Amino acid sequence: MSDHIDQVSELLREVAALEILPRFRELTEGDIEEKSKGDFVTIADRNAELWLVPRLIEIVPGSRVLGEEATAASPELLSIVEDASPYWTVDPVDGTGNFVAGRETFGVMVSLVEAGQVRQAWIYLPVVDALAVAEEGAGAFWHANGAVERISTGRSPQDVSELRGAFNVRFMEETWRDRVELFADRVPRKSGYLCSAWDYTDLARGRQDLVTYHRMMPWDHAPGSLILKEAGGVLRNLNDGEEYRPSTLGAPHLAARDQESWERFAEAIRRSA
Template sequence: MDRFSEKVAALMREVAAQEIMPRFRALARHEVEEKEKDDYVTIADRASELWLTPRLLNLLPGSHVLGEEAASADLSLLSLLESDMPVWTIDPVDGTKNFVDGLDTFGVMLSLIENGSVTRAWIYLPVTEELVVSARSEGAFLYAAGNMQRLGAGAAPADPAAQAASFYVRFMPEDWRTAITAHAGTVGQQSSFLCSAVDYTNVAKGCHDFVTYHRMLPWDHAPGSLILREAGGVVRDMATGEDYAPRTLQGPHLVARDEESWHCTAERIRALRNAQSS
């Protein structure tokens, strides 16, 4: 890990220790709000983003910050993605509902976007103290329990009955939702962590095979997309065949451990979608 990535990682560990973990399983009722149905924000989300924002700006002069909570209050901030200036994305507590429920499946996610492309990414899981770091063309690395491991997602099993996947179909158009749900019935193991930090990390580690998403907000997907690609995986739109980019805000996207399994699974889903319209 280079010095720049080390500084960012240190900030993530510090914000987790100061603003997130002291509130884990200790939230008061007034410290949790529902922005919309099943979309929560807590005092930990807001405090974490406010803590990180000036420190990231100081770390890279001339950069800008696109944080989930700031953008929730002012959607015009998404226009930052249209410029070629360096932009940090912050997901201060990814998996907020899990955090509220006292589950350990939540994380902090950061990425650096330059000229519209993700060039660096970090995912930190505070409970397990796992850190995943990636820089474009330099690989993806897991730091855990004092050890460092280069991640290689490997190949997914060819037989769907042996595969493990998460199929998130909320926000999906009806035709894609129906096709994905039908395909999900053939997959051996399904899970729903409701946390992109956990989902992308699991696929990059090779212990999960596929994930589907439609809403592609950059703080949720920019970090994991780079990490997975550097681990040999794929994040691509099934409708257009285009790789994920931060300026793309909707899918249907399929996340896969490797190129071949992405094509096989996407083709199965597209065939089911075509069959229901014929």
């Protein structure tokens, strides 16, 4: 793997130690804002993103950064996804609602996109001090407890009653939402993290079988898409079966541990009515 992997990995650990963990379960009322109903931002989100941006640009001179909080303030930044030049995606605190509530299920996510493709990806889970990294064509790796292991999704169970998944339907159009919810009723074990960082790392490590999404903001999905792919999994558009691209900002997507499972789950969802 390239030097970028280690450089960015250290940045994520450092920003968590400086800007995020000291505020975990220590937020005051003035540290929290609501961007829209149920969509929170904290001082930790803003400070962590501001800390990361110049350091990432220094690693790849000429690159730009598509950060969640900067884009919330200036939505025109999303036009970066149409550019072939390199850019970083940054989700400084993924799962902010969990962070605000004092739950441990939040993470820091970064990816490097070039020519419209995710080339490198990082997901750091600060409370458990675990890091997933991937580079296109070089595999995905899990760093935890002083050890590093290559990760693989493995295969999903054939029996629906043995599946574990997450079903995010909030932004889906009614037809897809109804189909997904009907299928979800058959899946007894649901993770419910409300955090892409935990969803994707669990999928990549074979700890859950499928996740559905619709709102496909790059900072939420670009890192996980590559880690999942390099571990053997897939993230595809339910409408046309096309592989996820950072430029696709909204469409029903299904993530699964392998292609065969994706086909099986997609067909079952489409037939749910």
